[in-house]
Amino acid sequence: MNNDDLLDPMHDDHDEAPDPVQAQAASWFARLRAEDVSADDRQQADAWLAAAPEHRAAYQRMQQLWTMLGDFAASAEVDARMPASVPSAQPAAAAPVPPAALAPTRNTTRRPRHRLRWLAASAAALVGVAIGWKMLMPPAQQQYATAPGQQRSFSLDDGTRVDLDTASRLLVHYDAKERRITLQQGRAFFRVAKDPQRPLSVDTDSGSVRAIGTRFEVDRHDGSLSVALFEGKVQLRQTGADGKVIGELTPGQRAQVSGSAVQVHDVSLADSPAWTRGQLVFDEQPLDQAVAEFNRYGGTPIHVDDATLRQLKISGVFHSNDTAGFLDALHAAYRISNRNDGQQIQLYR
Template sequence: MKDTRLDVVEDADPIGTQAASWFARLHADEVSEEEQARHQAWLDAAPAHRLAYDRLERMWMMLGGFAATPEVEQRLASLPAPATQPARQPPQRRPRRMRWLAACAAALTAVVIGWRLFAPAPTSELRVASAVGEQRNITLEDGTEVALDTGTTLRVRYSARQRRIVLDQGRAFFKVAADRARPLTVDTAQGSVRAVGTQFEVYRLDNGLDVTLFEGKVQLRAADGSAAAVATLTPGQRAHMTTGKTPQVQNFQGGSAPAWINGQLVFEDLPLRAAVDEFNRYGGSPLRVKDAALGELRVSGVFRSNDSTGFVEALNALHKVSAHTNAAGETELSR
């Protein structure tokens, strides 16, 4: 193979330069926890930071085994440590590390593996979903265990430096494998949950996000990408997050895992409309509440998630709620 050294070009992309500096530093033999925290804070500071760094990681993955050649490793090691705050640079020609790394990857790819230069960038994203009425258990590559409740969709995005999961809909329970160098983050439109090694549940609702912690500790972060934690949970706490508002944290009485893992629904002074919504998530004949006043009836109890009939019978016995099947085939509740 010919010499892969390339000339430097003008630095017109300061974010790309910062990303390359971080990439070089985090590929060193020893990286302190403080540096890891600074790197995470830089990633969280702006979407453009994460995009630039992810592009570098994808390009690095395209190099495969050639990423470890002495020439490439030497150039990475020569990059200075990234500053906490990027300094303004005078308008002059200087090394552009981001383009050097991308160009190096392109050159190696073109010479050694040819067609891969034009192939789509590889991705480590894994999409997992459960159907209505189905529950699934998966184990990720790092040993993290995820239980998906009915009608849940998530995307797993792992890299050498971070573990991120996007919960698009539904509810999931996580048993996170400890990895202090790569905290696991669960992202939703309403906010994020950050953990190292812990057990927690994330439930994405129409009006917000519920996070329940069973073991360990988690940080809650706002949906605006801010690195600052808006709340920290300890075992036995549950938080409801709504965009733009302070999380509502309360204690709960529970075991070591959510009840739905064992096919149960536990209602504690819950409005009937919310209990009905929970049952409807599992399929079967839909339940409908006839009027708003009845929907505010408070209900408590433990029920099988696949036994809406038993739930209706309990409503009739305790609250004199009757049920009949309407023209649409729904079980309509009234009193």
């Protein structure tokens, strides 16, 4: 692509329509840099920014691009290619946010009225039409990971909230048409920001989960896939971008997925998984599975060699970082002893 391609409002490698949120961000960015901007304009812009996390993210990307363009944004060649008008924004009602969020990112000394309007139109046109938002999109792929014993909570570019459990890793790939997350290992809890035009998919080697706006947990561990739905509705799909739909979940259900086979059962769920609060909850859980949960969080590994003991059902609520408390409870409630040789903890009776 040459400079003429970048500056031509009709040029679009993929013939994609501008994203409406980004188009609104362009309009506000242009309006707030006009000399005749009013206090009412600023109040409406504040409300639009506060209405949704993706609004603020789109506006911040606009600021970054405007700074990056520098003096090139004021070139005569750009001026010659500007459209006659800038689309108007339709702000949503919301509580105002600090005016600092709208502060210009360049040194805007006073210029004649027509020059400031020209700059505003240039900003919107460059971002909304000529560049087609390609320069404003987040990196093609972002990676997030946690070490054993570590947990992380973070927000993605669209406002989706992710809680990432211990020893987990995921990749995020967003573009104009879809939101894809690959959970490579471990466990994550998603609070998905609604975007009907771009459903969010979480992919694993064992299958995929697709949602628009919902809360769900995906657990990829020991070659298996478990999905629990807390709110909304999700589709379960076979592996791959065009994977076949193999099931759906409603709130209060958990699914075990293996290839095209899906086993669904009802479960009692709170607002979020217990592990996001630092707890491990076992309800008639085989001892070997409970031990595996504790081993996720690091520390001296626990082993159960006795086949009968491995299947013993246990119940209780434990802190994920309190192995000693777990061992004490096993001894008090189930008369299970342990031996620690410094390399591992062996359970026995």
